[in-house]
Amino acid sequence: MSKKKLQSFEDMFGKEMLEADEKEETAGVIELDIDILVPFKAHPFKLYEGQRLDDMVESIKELGIIIPIIVRPTDDGKYEILSGHNRVNAGKIAGLEKIPTVIKEDLTDDEAFLIVTETNLIQRSFTDLTHSERASVIASRHEAMKSQGVRSDLFNEIERLSKTDEIKDFGTSAPMGRRLEAREKVGKEYNLSKNSIARYLRISKLIKPFQSCIDEGKIPIRGGVDLSYLQEEEQQLVYSVFAEIKGAKIDMKKAELIRSASKNKELTRKIAAGIIQGKIKKKKKGRPSHFKLKNKIVDKFFTPKHKSKEIEEVIEKALALYFSQQEENNSDDMKGELIGE
The missing domain is CATH 3.90.1530.10 (Conserved hypothetical protein from pyrococcus furiosus pfu- 392566-001, ParB domain)
Known part of the structure; x- marks a missing residue:
């Protein structure tokens, strides 16, 4: 060769x-x-x-x-x-x-x-x-x-x-x-982006019934990407449950929960049915514990001329920018992960 x-x-x-x-x-x-x-x-x-x-x-x-x-x-x-x-x-x-x-x-x-x-x-x-x-x-x-x-x-x-x-x-x-x-x-x-190519490569790993569901609009492409990480036996299990539930759809959140259950080795027919029927939902994150910003940090960036409201607004904008950049970095990191190579 x-x-x-x-x-x-x-x-x-x-x-x-x-x-x-x-x-x-x-x-x-x-x-x-x-x-x-x-x-x-x-x-x-x-x-x-x-x-x-x-x-x-x-x-x-x-x-x-x-x-x-x-x-x-x-x-x-x-x-x-x-x-x-x-x-x-x-x-x-x-x-x-x-x-x-x-x-x-x-x-x-x-x-x-x-x-x-x-x-x-x-x-x-x-x-x-x-x-x-x-x-x-x-x-x-x-x-x-x-x-x-x-x-x-x-x-x-x-x-x-x-x-x-x-x-x-x-x-x-x-x-x-x-x-x-x-x-x-x-x-x-x-004329497709690398992300789109990556998603289609993941879709090709789905069992045929799930691919048909994507064609019919019952599952979004990104939801199909999450399901593609399941083992074939797990995909067969989830689809059999899905097919039994009249009018069922799997949105991105449900697909993410199913993938998470698979990753944690918790995916059963009961769990799959609970997720698809909307009985099992993603747990909401609790509020962070109360804390007070240390004076030395405030003094580092602000002067006595700054009022409390001004300081809060600046901190809020800075945090928004920080988390936005974090999301962009995570998105770039997932490009390779989507391909599964």
Whole structure:
């Protein structure tokens, strides 16, 4: 495996943007029975519905499937779809028995998943994706940017078969000392802040039901970030409780309490239910004990000309500024924590 550090998305997939002629576009395409095609085992994207699906079905009935799908063979004699889930679904509705296909052999799971995410991005805008789909794409690209030795022919073939004009540059050509880190490259590609990238990477660690809840607005993204720190078994437990409570929602405060209970090894079904139902709330901090400011501190900053009210106002402003700076520092420290690296 190559130890060359990836500099950009082009480095990973090759710099040549092929302008294939008709022969190249159809090379290696065969007809496969639609019944032996199975969805990608970790397909993160939702299939078309409604008018968009109806339009695709009508197009296939009239013109057939023009762009071949991409698959890889499985151990049981079937073929796993990497690119073309919507075409296959619409083809079945349209009554097709066979479908034009390109078979890719000897792909790693990472390479296969990269084909799945990239071909979906070619067909859709990133802004059209749901939060869970964005999380999956970002996690895939983030891992790809950190990986080494990924095959360079894959994306060129995806681009050719999908008949796109260009592939978005994923990185920069800056000198080594100025190259962006993987997270920053991903953020630059999608015009997202590093914090947003970090949150989406955390969302990708949630179980699918919780990701769906985020898409449906039942859980805010930042609440999902807190839940992502739970072990998978804990996430399953919390979701089972959540699903049993009619009209339940998990806001940021509840998610924070659930994460805290997990961290303290106190997370049970009863505790989870109490938090979700609002019966268990964050304890309010008690008031600090009364104290008197020492004269030597007052004398250090104030003169006898200052009245008591003036002194109180200055101290209040100074404290407000101090705690504001503390919050900013804590926020910066959490950037690395959100990624979980």
